[in-house]
Amino acid sequence: MRLMRVGPVGQERPVRYDDGHYLDLSPLTADIDATFLAGDGLRRAREATDLPEIDVTGQRIGPPIARPGAILCVGQNYAAHAAESGSVPPELPIVFYKAPNTVVGPYDDVLIPRGSTKTDWEVELAVVIGRRARYLSSPDEALAHVAGYVLSNDVSERDFQLTVSGGQWSKGKSCETFQPLGPWLVTTDELPDPQALRLRSWVNGEPRQDSTTKDMIFDVAYLVWHLSQYTVLDPGDVINTGTPQGVALSGRFPYLSAGDVMEVEIDGLGRQYSPIRSA
DSSP: OEEEEESSTTOOEEEEEETTEEEEOTTTOSOSSHHHHHTTHHHHHHHOOSOOBOOOTTOOEEOSSOSOSOEEEEESOBHHHHHHTTOOOOSSOEEEEEOGGGEEOTTSOEEEOTTOSOEEOOEEEEEEEOSOBOSOSSGGGGGGGEEEEEEEEOOEEHHHHHTSSTTOSGGGTOSTTOEEBOSOEEETTTOSOTTSOEEEEEETTEEEEEEEGGGBSSOHHHHHHHHHTTSOBOTTOEEEOOOOSOOGGGSSSOOOOTTOEEEEEETTTEEEEEEEEEO
C-alpha cells in the first residue's frame, strides 16, 4: 500500500494510491500522522472500501507523513561514504537529530541558507515507525514496529555541520526545507527486504550517487533495535538510515547553488525533484 498527502502546505489531504487511482482517505482520517498510525490506521486504510476517487493533476504533493515527532538520523552508515568523508567506519551508529519543521514535499523548493557555501545532497532510505518501540529485546523484533519506508534527502550544510558546530551536527542539518520526503509512504508488505534497494541521486541531470542498501554498515532492523535502547520511538517518528558515497563533501563535485536541481530515487519509493533557490 502507498499513502500520500496532496494539497497546499498545511492543507494536505490523505490519499491512498492504487495502480494509478488516487483514493481520498479523508472519510477515514484527517491526516497521515502519529494518531493515524497508532490507531491501527494502516489496516483501516487497507481494508477501506468505497473511498471516493480524486484527481490530483496539478496539485502539490506533500510529504507523505505529517510533521513527525522526531527525525533521527544515522551518520556514515555506508563504508564508502565514511571513507570519502575521511573517517573509518563507525563501530556503533552515529546518531543526530533534524528539526521536524525541516520536512517538505518531494517536489518543493529547497533553500540554500544565508551564508551557506557548502550545501550538499544525501539520498537516504527513511524508516517510519508504526508501533512504539521501547527497549526491544533484539533486532528480530524491530521490523514489526515499522509502518513503512519513505524516500528521503538528508540535505546538509557541511560548513555549518563540521566547522561551526562545536562537535554536534544538527546546525548543518536543521535548516529550513532540508528534509524532502516522499512522494509515498510505502508499507512493509510492498518492501519486505529494506536491504535490497538501489539508491541514486543526480544534480542537474548528472549522476552523483549509485549504491544499494545492502552496503549499510548497520541495517534497518539493527538501527531500530539500537535506537530503542536509548530513546522511545513513537508512531510517526522518522529514521534517516544514512547515505552512500557520491556527495559533494567528497571533493569530487561542487556544492549546490541557487538554480540547481537535485533528484533522488530509491527502488519502489519513487523519485524526488527539488529545485534549489536562495533563502
